[in-house]
Amino acid sequence: MKYESELQIAVSAVRAASKVCQQVQANLVTAATLEKKDKSPVTVADFASQAVVCGALKAAFPGVPVVGEEDSKELREDEAAELRAKVAQHAGMSEAEALEAIDHGGFDPASDPGVTTYWTLDPIDGTKGFLRGEQYAVALGLIENGKVVLGVLGCPNLDGGLLMTAVRGEGAKKLSIDGEGTDGETVGVSDIEDVSQANFCESVESGHSDQDASVKIASELGITAEPYRIDSQCKYAAVARGNAAIYLRLPTRPGYREKIWDHAAGMIVVEEAGGTVTDVLGKPVDFSLGRTLENNRGIIATNGKFHERVVEVVSGAITVVD
Numbered sequence: 001m002k003y004e005s006e007l008q009i010a011v012s013a014v015r016a017a018s019k020v021c022q023q024v025q026a027n028l029v030t031a032a033t034l035e036k037k038d039k040s041p042v043t044v045a046d047f048a049s050q051a052v053v054c055g056a057l058k059a060a061f062p063g064v065p066v067v068g069e070e071d072s073k074e075l076r077e078d079e080a081a082e083l084r085a086k087v088a089q090h091a092g093m094s095e096a097e098a099l100e101a102i103d104h105g106g107f108d109p110a111s112d113p114g115v116t117t118y119w120t121l122d123p124i125d126g127t128k129g130f131l132r133g134e135q136y137a138v139a140l141g142l143i144e145n146g147k148v149v150l151g152v153l154g155c156p157n158l159d160g161g162l163l164m165t166a167v168r169g170e171g172a173k174k175l176s177i178d179g180e181g182t183d184g185e186t187v188g189v190s191d192i193e194d195v196s197q198a199n200f201c202e203s204v205e206s207g208h209s210d211q212d213a214s215v216k217i218a219s220e221l222g223i224t225a226e227p228y229r230i231d232s233q234c235k236y237a238a239v240a241r242g243n244a245a246i247y248l249r250l251p252t253r254p255g256y257r258e259k260i261w262d263h264a265a266g267m268i269v270v271e272e273a274g275g276t277v278t279d280v281l282g283k284p285v286d287f288s289l290g291r292t293l294e295n296n297r298g299i300i301a302t303n304g305k306f307h308e309r310v311v312e313v314v315s316g317a318i319t320v321v322d
């Protein structure tokens with residue numbers, strides 16, 4: 001199989017980071033932090049998760065850079081001493097090791113167009129879900145020449161802990177988040193052909209996807225099922241294993257650009273499960289333009305049976321403002 005060692009390392013790194021996130025969610029997300037809308041638990045987990053994944057990638061593939069969401073700037077400040085100690089403790093590293101590992105994720109592809117192979121990491125995708133004690137994901141993708149070739153998506157709270165993997169051309173698999181190795185069960189998208197019988201998933205957060213527009217789009221498609229609202233790239237996991245036939249991510253404000261780490265892993269998992277992923281205008285998702293999906297707006301993922309119809313209705317229902 002292609003990318004065997006990459007997959008092995010990526011799976012074990014995402015499993016280790018997921019464990020760290022589960023511990024932080026169990027120990028630091030409390031009734032009091034929920035009440036105060038205190039974001040500090042996710043801050044610890046974000047940094048510790050990036051340290052764990054980047055530490056593993058750096059050791060195994062020192063020459064392949066990582067485009068991670070987080071950087072250590074805030075963590076290096078004097079006032080951050082307490083946070084830094086917590087991050088190091090949860091990552092199982094010294095403070096210096098944790099800072100160095102986090103900064104291994106600081107690559108910007110736009111700064112060096114000669115580099116065409118890099119990882120992209122969202123150490124916690126769905127921070128709002130994490131803070132609510134609900135769904136979040138640890139998402140790691142490998143990009144080559146602007147295309148995602150491998151993805152590992154850890155969903156610690158989905159069905160008791162799920163890990164989805166995909167290698168381009170090799171299908172998508174479902175593994176346990178706690179297990180070992182890379183063997184898993186092949187997954188596939190829903191086989192619903194009639195779009196009116198489909199259900200769709202979308203963000204819990206109305207600020208991340210236009211939920212008013214999705215109501216109209218669903219009604220125009222004849223869909224009567226209630227939207228399945230779930231945080232993070234767990235939405236891609238839902239489409240990949242047939243729990244939803246459509247994922248709509250509809251732009252909410254001009255100027256927002258989707259980030260590569262918010263889509264790389266999820267997108268390849270859906271595609272390898274037999275689905276289709278484009279932006280809201282039906283354009284292919286272009287990962288070759290740096291840290292953002294500069295040429296794309298929003299996302300539509302489907303089981304591939306009625307993708308063009310969904311794109312048509314979405315394009316008619318929303319106005320994409322730059």
Ligand SMILES: Nc1ncnc2c1ncn2[C@@H]1O[C@H](COP(=O)(O)O)[C@@H](O)[C@H]1OP(=O)(O)O
Nearest residue numbers: 125126203204205207208209231232252256262
């Ligand atoms: N205005 C926005 N439109 C779309 N996505 C957004 C917006 N603001 C933040 N996000 C991103 O949405 C992702 C999670 O959304 P959801 O769980 O609803 O799918 C996060 O990665 C978050 O990025 P960030 O991590 O920078 O906050």
Ligand SMILES: [Mg+2]
Nearest residue numbers: 122125126262
């Ligand atoms: Mg994210």
Ligand SMILES: [Mg+2]
Nearest residue numbers: 069122124125
């Ligand atoms: Mg994140």
Ligand SMILES: [Mg+2]
Nearest residue numbers: 069124126127
């Ligand atoms: Mg974030």
